[in-house]
Amino acid sequence: MKQSRAGQDRITGWLTAALLTAGSAGAQDLGAYRALAADLDGAVTARTTSAALALSRLDAATPNLEKLAPSLSNRQLVAGLQGALDGARGALARSPAELEAQILLARGLMRKALYDQTLSRLASTPLNGTAQLRLLASEFGLSGEAAQALSNDGAAGRLPRVAWRVQREAARKISEALNAAQPTQSSDTYLNLARGMAWFTAVQDASGASELKVSQFGDALRQLTAGDVAALRTSLTALRQGNSVFLSSLALPPSGAAQATPVDPVTATPGPASAPVTVTSGPASTTAAQTRPTPAGRTVARLTTTTTGEIYAALGRALSAAGHGNSSQARQQLGQATTALAKAPPSLRSAQGYDTLVFDLGAAQARAALRPEDVQVLIATLTALEQRAAGQPTSALDSVSAGVSRGFGGWLRVLVFALLALLAFVPLYLLNLAFGGRNTFWRAIAAGLALLLLPAFLEGLFGLLGAIGDLSGIGTLAAASNFTLTQNAYGLPLWALTVALAIGLSTFGFRGLCQQFGLLGRRSAPTQDVAAAQSLDWDEDL
Structure with missing residues (x-):
């Protein structure tokens, strides 16, 4: 009996969780969504002036x-967003274009999550999706009458028309990006391909997009980075043709888009990929096919231009961790880098x-x-390794820096600067x-x-304290290295100020002193003989 009660409790818990999930499957934390979008877009803007x-x-x-992740029903989209964010961090060490490409991918995944869950929410409770509809319109560039028409269709439960309006706008943006892309190895083409791929990611499940695949964008990006211009030209042609078919399928609004009335109950299966949301209107049933999220994790690696991402x-x-004095976390990430390096392709390992x-x-x-x-x-050494594998020249300064880092680092650096700090007195x-x-001029000197x-004194003192904190595991003491002028970018203007x-x-x-010695200005006549002057102290004479 006890086991039966426990089993009932587990079943009750599962049912409760399922009902809660079904009731909130389409609801997103819109505040977290907007904040995340602002941070990602802001990173692209900030990169033009400062990587920091x-x-x-x-x-x-x-x-x-x-904060946003718990409100996303598709866990693979969450993994995709996390992967894109990690890729953006890695791209900081390379170029602004690669950072922007990773951000574009993340924004595409965000729009897909918003698009899927907005339709899912409208299918169950059309009147409760107003806020998500407004954000959806903003994210896809709909404004004015177009945004109002989208809101009206959503409030009336006309899901096919909502999907049609969003897909049509996305297809137009894909067309703009593909038309701007040229079969040349340039950052503009790279970004336009990434932009087109990001917009297609959001609506890749549309029925009219059968001639267009995410893998086609990935192939074009690989051809671009490999310098295969002929293959890139062919891929661009195929992409434009596929998107032209997609646009043609969206030329007219869907016919018979009657108001959808949800069936009670509405079932939403929690998990990595939610099932289609089915609603009925009278005796006939209509499936909102556009609300079916598909695995999006596979799209994360499409924009990685090298296998070392x-x-x-x-x-x-x-x-980032080392810059904050968190050596333990920095070592953990270095361990992950070592593991990833072991999986590098043979061309890099050789x-x-x-x-x-x-x-x-x-x-x-x-x-x-x-x-x-x-x-x-280490980042510079990895870049040099990539360049050697590609047959490109490398920087001799990187090799010198690597040698200096091997010989003058760790405790040797700490002790040398600690000694210099003592000798400074x-x-x-x-x-x-x-x-x-007592003399004002000598005090100024x-x-x-x-x-x-x-x-040198700050480096010696706080560098030693930071090393002791790292050795003893005292986090507060380990962060003392942040007070040195070589730890972060803020030290450079302070150094300039002290100089x-x-x-x-x-x-x-x-x-x-020069004025007192008569070397500058008018020389004053001596008032006492030389012998008397020599008997005075320096500070009294001056």
């Missing part, structure tokens, strides 16, 4: 995606420098006091001992010298 700003927008996108993504996360990169990754994982420069060197002490502290030595102040104070001090 773009990274901060991607960092802000992560919690918004986590996963490695770059892991290294990008390691760089290239000169592969074994060196594997060694450097392992050494970085074991290194104490990991700094951003250590990860930057020696000239200041001797200056005060020799000339005293001493202050200028102290400011010049300040970066400017040092120059000003030193100039003031030395100019005053």
Whole structure:
């Protein structure tokens, strides 16, 4: 009896979860959706001026995606969005065009989720989908009368007409992107192909799109990156023809689009891919085929222009963690990069420098006091490895930087700068001992010298504290390295400010001494003999 009751409890729990899922299958967290869209679009804009700003927008996108994910019924879309976000982080180390392409993919997946779940929600409760319809219209570029017509069709439960309006607008945008793409190896063509693929991803299940496949866009992108212009020209022609058929199928609105009345109950099966939502109107039943989400995870890798995208993504996360003084997380990401590197194609593994990169990754994982420069060197080494595999020239400076990182990193760097921080007090002490502290000009010179030595002092002190925190596992202490001027971009203007102040104070001090010695301005007549002057202290004489 006890087991039977437990079984009933489990069944009750499952039914409750299923009913809750069915009731909210189409509802999305629209606030999180808008915030995520703003962060992704903002990352593309910020990348044109600063990779660090773009990274901060991607960092802000992560919690918004986590907030949006529970309201997405298709878990493969969630995985696809996470993969696209990881790809965007990896693209930061390459070019703005690759970052924008990854963002376009993510936005396409977001639109697909919104499109699918809006139709699903309208099928069950047409009057409750107003907010999602407005966002859907905005996301697909519908405004004015077109947006109002979409809202009217949605409120009336005319799902085929809602789908038709959205699909028609998406097909037009696909056409614009494909017409702008040229059979040349350029970033503009790359982005136009990515843009067309993103829009098609959102409506790939439309019945009129049978002549167009996501894989066709992926093939064209691979041909573009490989420089196969002839094959790219053929693919572009096929894509344009397929989209022309798609547009032709949407020339007229669907006929007999009667108002759909949902059957009670409406069943929505939770899981990675929801089943079609079926509604009936009178004795006949109509299936809203456009509401069927299909696995979208397979589209994530289509925009990855190299097989090292996963490695770059892991290294990008390691760089972000090291920049915040979180060495443990940075090492974890370096481990993921090592695992991904082992899966690289034979052409990359056989290239000169592969074994060196594997060694450097392992050494970085074991290194104490990991700094951003250590990860930057690994990214540069991976880029050089790709260039060698492709038969392209590499930078000699990258090799020099890698050698310096191997020899001058970890505790050696920490101890050297700690010693320099201690030695920085020696000239200041001797200056005060020799000339005293009562003369204004000597004090200005001493202050200028102290400011010049300040970066070395900060590096030595906080670098040592950060290394001790990393060794002991004390996170607060490990973050002390953030106060050095070489940890992040904010250190450079502070360094420039200290140097400017040092120059000003030193100039003031030395100019005053020159005036007192008569080297600048009018020389004053001596008021005492040389012997008496030599008997005075420096600070009294000056």
